[in-house]
Each structure stands twice: as structure tokens, then as C-alpha cells.
Amino acid sequence: MQKDFVSGLQPDAAKSVPGPPWVVKAQIHAGGRGKGGGVRLVKTVKELEDAARDILSHPLVTHQTGPSGQKVRQLLIEEGLAIDREFYLGIVVDRKLECPAMLFSQAGGMEIEEVSAQHPELVLIENIDITQGFMPYQARNFFYALDPLPDRGVLTELSAIMSKLYELFIAKDCSLVEINPLILTKSGMLVALDAKINFDDNALYRQSDIVQLHDANEMDELEARASEYKLNYIRLDGNVGAMVNGAGLAMAIMDVIKLAGAEPANFLDVGGGASEEMVTNGLKIILSDKRVKAILINIFGGIMRCDVLARGVVKAAKEVKIHVPLIVRLEGTNVNEGRAILKESDLDFSVAQDMEEAARMVAEQVR
Amino acid sequence: MSILVDENTKVVVQGITGREGTFHTQQMKVYGTAIVAGVTPGKGGATVEGIPVLNRVKDAVDGYGANASCIFVPPAFASDATLESAEAGIKVIVCITEGIPTLDMIKTVRFLKKCGAVLIGPNTPGIISPGKTKVGIMPGYVHKPGGIGVISRSGTLTYEVVDQLTKAGFGQSTCIGLGGDPIVGTSFIDHLRWFGQDPETTGVVIIGEIGGTAEEEAADYIAREFNKPVVAFIAGQTAPPGRRMGHAGAIISGGKGKAQDKIKALESHGIEVVLNLGQLGKTALQVFKNS
Numbered sequence: 150m151q152k153d154f155v156s157g158l159q160p161d162a163a164k165s166v167p168g169p170p171w172v173v174k175a176q177i178h179a180g181g182r183g184k185g186g187g188v189r190l191v192k193t194v195k196e197l198e199d200a201a202r203d204i205l206s207h208p209l210v211t212h213q214t215g216p217s218g219q220k221v222r223q224l225l226i227e228e229g230l231a232i233d234r235e236f237y238l239g240i241v242v243d244r245k246l247e248c249p250a251m252l253f254s255q256a257g258g259m260e261i262e263e264v265s266a267q268h269p270e271l272v273l274i275e276n277i278d279i280t281q282g283f284m285p286y287q288a289r290n291f292f293y294a295l296d297p298l299p300d301r302g303v304l305t306e307l308s309a310i311m312s313k314l315y316e317l318f319i320a321k322d323c324s325l326v327e328i329n330p331l332i333l334t335k336s337g338m339l340v341a342l343d344a345k346i347n348f349d350d351n352a353l354y355r356q357s358d359i360v361q362l363h364d365a366n367e368m369d370e371l372e373a374r375a376s377e378y379k380l381n382y383i384r385l386d387g388n389v390g391a392m393v394n395g396a397g398l399a400m401a402i403m404d405v406i407k408l409a410g411a412e413p414a415n416f417l418d419v420g421g422g423a424s425e426e427m428v429t430n431g432l433k434i435i436l437s438d439k440r441v442k443a444i445l446i447n448i449f450g451g452i453m454r455c456d457v458l459a460r461g462v463v464k465a466a467k468e469v470k471i472h473v474p475l476i477v478r479l480e481g482t483n484v485n486e487g488r489a490i491l492k493e494s495d496l497d498f499s500v501a502q503d504m505e506e507a508a509r510m511v512a513e514q515v516r
Numbered sequence: 517m518s519i520l521v522d523e524n525t526k527v528v529v530q531g532i533t534g535r536e537g538t539f540h541t542q543q544m545k546v547y548g549t550a551i552v553a554g555v556t557p558g559k560g561g562a563t564v565e566g567i568p569v570l571n572r573v574k575d576a577v578d579g580y581g582a583n584a585s586c587i588f589v590p591p592a593f594a595s596d597a598t599l600e601s602a603e604a605g606i607k608v609i610v611c612i613t614e615g616i617p618t619l620d621m622i623k624t625v626r627f628l629k630k631c632g633a634v635l636i637g638p639n640t641p642g643i644i645s646p647g648k649t650k651v652g653i654m655p656g657y658v659h660k661p662g663g664i665g666v667i668s669r670s671g672t673l674t675y676e677v678v679d680q681l682t683k684a685g686f687g688q689s690t691c692i693g694l695g696g697d698p699i700v701g702t703s704f705i706d707h708l709r710w711f712g713q714d715p716e717t718t719g720v721v722i723i724g725e726i727g728g729t730a731e732e733e734a735a736d737y738i739a740r741e742f743n744k745p746v747v748a749f750i751a752g753q754t755a756p757p758g759r760r761m762g763h764a765g766a767i768i769s770g771g772k773g774k775a776q777d778k779i780k781a782l783e784s785h786g787i788e789v790v791l792n793l794g795q796l797g798k799t800a801l802q803v804f805k806n807s
Contacts, residue, residue, distance in 0.1 A: 385756065
């Protein structure tokens with residue numbers, strides 16, 4: 150099939166692609182684009198231009214982008230094909246069974262989560278033994294559940310696609326690969342109309358070609374900066390900035406903030422054994438988020454000592470002005486030294502005795 | 517009593533000459549852990565904190581009676597180190613390393629099950645039986661010997677919970693960090709089974725988080741077979757879907773792994789779930805005091 154990637158508005162873009170009809174697709178790193186209006190079928194050049202202009206003019210909001218949506222920088226223009234059947238084909242890691250699992254469905258084109266919730270019988274699953282790989286019998290298990298059974302030629306090709314997809318999954322350390330829909334055209338051709346691949350972050354050290362595909366434009370600006378500092382930072386929609394050591398504790402603190410009636414502005418884990426520098430950088434990131442109206446720092450000193458945290462906070466305050474109320478709750482190793490360092494600094498902050506009090510105090514500030 | 521590790525545990529530290537390995541070896545020693553040897557290939561003959569460094573795990577088993585290992589080697593070599601331990605006959609392997617590729621761990625876990633070795637982690641703070649031994653990186657002093665078993669998918673969050681338990685007057689029999697990765701060596705159910713058989717464990721706290729369905733499976737098991745009181749906490753009620761919340765395994769994907777679903781599963785089986793972490797100590801007091 151012929152297709153063309155274009156950046157921005159280019160009137161001649163469709164000339165090299167057979168058609169009409171054409172399909173215009175927004176290229177962002179998120180699913181659910183069709184429902185969000187990011188995929189359009191067009192029948193004339195004029196329609197194509199209008200669709201392209203419209204998609205590029207505003208952020209695309211899908212259930213995976215968050216409410217503020219994602220800016221569309223690139224479009225894909227494809228030949229419109231006459232579809233006979235739509236399949237779903239994907240591979241994920243089954244955490245419970247501790248193996249890769251291939252999913253196949255004749256209800257392609259829809260979100261697989263929805264199909265599996267409403268018609269679980271339509272989602273076929275084959276668990277793959279990692280020492281054997283994907284076996285031919287597993288492809289047959291899929292095929293003979295199809296109604297009607299496709300032609301032998303189509304099955305041979307499907308089987309090859311499945312094996313290759315599994316090879317890709319293993320070779321590139323994927324955590325998800327999916328083709329949805331994988332269509333069978335009226336002329337008997339199998340075409341991958343859309344695909345998505347997620348990679349295992351932990352394996353990127355041995356996947357240098359994948360690292361090169363990284364597109365900072367697809368990331369939130371603050372998240373991109375945080376990742377340069379090697380901080381676990383995720384931007385959320387509230388206005389309470391939070392800095393915590395440890396991922397589980399950071400999630401728990403977000404929850405406590407919410408239970409106190411406020412909304413967290415971010416997830417930030419400076420690490421179980423964070424350094425002074427990481428604390429300083431973390432605080433700088435939170436402070437550059439304009440929506441943040443108050444900050445809660447919760448540290449349980451285990452490996453990380455409270456005096457290290459305190460020095461990091463004081464240092465950050467010297468480099469960037471802290472312009473919002475700051476509430477600090479310290480517990481654990483060297484807690485008294487930590488509290489003393491904060492007290493002796495000229496920093497304006499409040500100390501909370503426990504996390505419930507901390508959450509209450511911070512929620513009052515943003516009310 | 518305790519499960520898996522106690523005063524008879526003899527630890528070999530893999531990656532003992534690295535920065536983390538050396539620091540935590542010293543910390544474990546201070547706590548009273550019997551560390552019999554360290555392993556760093558190529559550095560055999562050296563000593564760290566007075567502990568002999570060997571080239572192979574098998575030498576630590578044969579020559580020093582090591583029966584547990586604690587792994588601090590970098591992610592790219594951690595699977596190899598884990599398999600070496602299992603092959604040498606070590607039965608409790610604690611892998612602290614964070615950042616091991618998922619596919620490596622799928623293969624490793626499969627092999628370990630064949631060897632009958634128990635893998636704690638990876639990406640875990642480790643395991644501690646307070647007053648007896650700690651094999652890991654948790655701050656020992658927040659713990660106190662006692663009757664509560666703690667099973668957690670987290671690190672710092674566990675220290676917070678243990679601190680609250682200790683302050684509420686409840687010591688711990690054994691505290692285990694399952695590990696924050698999608699594929700880990702043991703599940704809540706494995707430890708619940710062992711705690712169930714341990715006469716001195718009187719109750720269990722389980723600390724879950726978003727991602728996967730391990731808590732739902734634990735809820736089913738508790739309802740079916742577990743007779744001791746349980747208090748649960750699930751982190752991530754406000755976590756957005758599709759984002760990895762620090763831990764590689766803490767991600768809501770394909771509509772699965774939401775905190776709300778886990779809380780519902782636990783509560784539907786009559787298990788006490790603490791929604792506000794600040795109240796865990798108080799809830800534990802109510803639940804465990806009456807038993």
C-alpha cells in the first residue's frame with residue numbers, strides 16, 4: 150500500500166498516494182485517535198486539505214492523552230482501501246503467567262479492551278513459552294476458531310505475520326506490539342492499517358536503534374527536563390506540587406492529598422536513596438510548573454537521610470525563589486538534624502508532624 | 517519465628533565490591549546479618565569489611581556454607597548472577613537490582629522455579645526478620661521483632677508502614693519487598709502461604725499498588741485459605757492510566773491494574789483496606805488487637 154508522511158500542511162501531499170479515497174491520520178504517541186477525531190476518510194482534495202488543517206489546528210484529545218491533549222505535528226495520508234474483514238493481532242506480557250501472550254481477534258478496528266470486556270469469547274489468547282517461541286499449532290488454534298475460515302493463502306500469510314511479530318517482540322524488547330486493524334481487503338490482501346509498539350524502558354540500554362526514535366516533542370516539557378535529571382516525574386492536572394522519596398510512597402502521598410480535598414500537580418519520586426542534587430533539581434522542576442500553588446515535601450529517611458534532603462531544599466531555595474507555601478514532613482534517619490537545618494535557614498515553611506496533617510495543611514493553602 | 521530468613525541464614529553478597537554492595541554489606545553487618553562471603557568475578561582474594569571476596573557463588577556455598585544471596589550487580593548482569601546463585605544451590609535469592617529487562621526476568625524466573633529457589637525481587641528492598649537478620653537495604657531500626665508479617669510491592673512506603681506498626685506496638689515476624697517490576701520471583705500468595713504456616717505470625721499487612729492483578733489474586737486466596745487477620749493498603753488511587761509510576765510494574769494498562777479494582781476485590785472478601793496511609797497504624801491496632 151502506498152502512503153506518505155507529511156509535516157504540517159502540504160497541498161501536494163496526496164499526489165503520490167493513489168486515491169481518492171484517502172485516509173488522513175494524526176501521528177501522535179497515543180491510542181484512541183479515531184474516536185478523538187484524529188482519523189478522517191476524505192473523498193476529494195478539498196476535503197483532504199480541510200481535514201488536515203482541522204487536525205493540525207488544535208491538540209488531539211483521546212482517552213490516552215489526558216484532558217489537555219497532544220499537539221499534532223505530523224500526518225499520515227494513506228490510500229483508502231475496500232475492507233472485507235478487520236482483525237486484531239497483538240502481543241503483551243502476561244504478568245500473572247509470567248510469559249508473552251499473543252492475542253488475536255476477528256473483531257479488529259475496535260479497542261481490544263472494549264472487545265474483551267463485552268465479548269471476551271472474541272479475543273483468542275495463546276500463551277507463549279519463551280524457550281519454545283510461537284509455534285505453528287498456536288496459529289492453527291487461532292485460525293480454526295475463525296468463522297468463516299479464510300482462504301489457505303491468507304492463512305499462510307497470517308501465520309507468517311504472527312511469527313514475525315513475535316520475533317520483533319523478542320528482538321526489540323517490546324512490552325506491547327499490536328496491529329489494529331490488520332485488514333483483509335476485498336482483493337484478498339492483508340494490510341496492517343495501524344500499529345503500536347511499546348518498548349521496555351529497562352532494556353533500552355541494548356536497543357540503541359530504538360533510543361534514536363525518541364521524540365522529545367511527544368513529551369511534556371517538564372517531564373523531558375526531569376528525565377534529563379534522571380528523576381521519576383509525571384505531570385498531573387492538579388495544583389499541589391509533591392516531592393517524595395520512593396515510588397510507592399509518592400503514589401500514596403498523591404492519594405492522601407486527594408483525600409484531603411486537593412489535587413496533586415505531579416508524581417515525583419526522587420528515589421529511595423536520593424542525593425542532595427536530585428532534591429534540588431526536583432524542587433526546581435516543581436517550581437517551574439506555573440499551576441503549582443503549594444508544595445508538599447514528604448520524606449521517609451531510610452537509605453536517604455533527612456539532613457541530605459534538608460540541604461537540597463535549602464540549596465534549591467537559594468537558586469530559585471520559592472514563591473508558594475511549602476509544607477515539609479520529615480521522618481526517619483537523621484530527622485532531627487534535617488529539621489534543624491531547615492529551621493536555621495531563612496526559609497519560610499511549615500512543618501507537619503505526620504502525613505495526614507501535611508496533606509491537610511497543603512490542601513488548606515490551595516482552597 | 518519468621519519465614520525464609522532467620523538467625524541461621526548465611527548470606528553471600530553478589531557485587532560486594534561495588535559502591536551499593538559495599539555500603540549495604542556494612543549496614544547488614546551492623547544489623548547482625550551473618551555475611552559469610554562476597555562475590556565479584558575477577559576480584560577473588562580481596563576482602564570487604566573483613567569479608568572474603570570470591571570469584572564464584574559456588575565457592576561461597578562449598579567453602580562458607582552460604583544459603584542465601586543478596587544481589588547488587590548492574591541490570592545487564594543481574595540475570596546471570598541470579599541464575600548462578602540458583603545453580604549453586606542457594607535457596608533464597610534476594611535481587612536488589614532495579615532496571616532488569618522484563619524478558620530476561622521471564623527466562624530467569626522460569627529456570628528458578630525448576631531449581632526450587634525462592635527469588636525475592638528484583639527491584640526490592642529485600643527481606644528482614646527483625647532481631648534476627650536483614651538481607652537487603654531497608655533501615656533496620658524502624659523494625660521490631662513481633663507477630664505481624666508484611667508483604668509489599670514497594671520500598672520506602674514499606675518503611676513508613678513498618679514505622680507506623682512499630683509505633684502502634686506491633687513488631688514484625690518478617691517483612692518482604694516483592695519487588696516493583698512487572699515480573700518478580702514471588703507473589704503475595706507465596707508469602708501468605710508461608711505466613712499461614714508460621715505459628716508466631718498472628719496477622720499480615722499487604723501493601724499493593726497499581727499494575728497487574730496480584731492483589732486480586734491475593735484477595736481470592738485470603739478468602740479461600742487464609743485464617744489470620746489481614747490489613748491491606750493499595751497505592752495509586754489517583755494514578756493516571758498508561759503511565760509508569762516510578763516502578764516498572766506500576767502501570768495501569770489495557771484497563772487492568774487500577775487501584776479501585778484491587779480495593780474492591782479485597783473489600784468484597786471482607787478484607788480491611790486502609791484508604792488513607794496516615795491511618796494504617798490506627799487500623800492495624802483495631803484489626804490486630806481483637807485477634
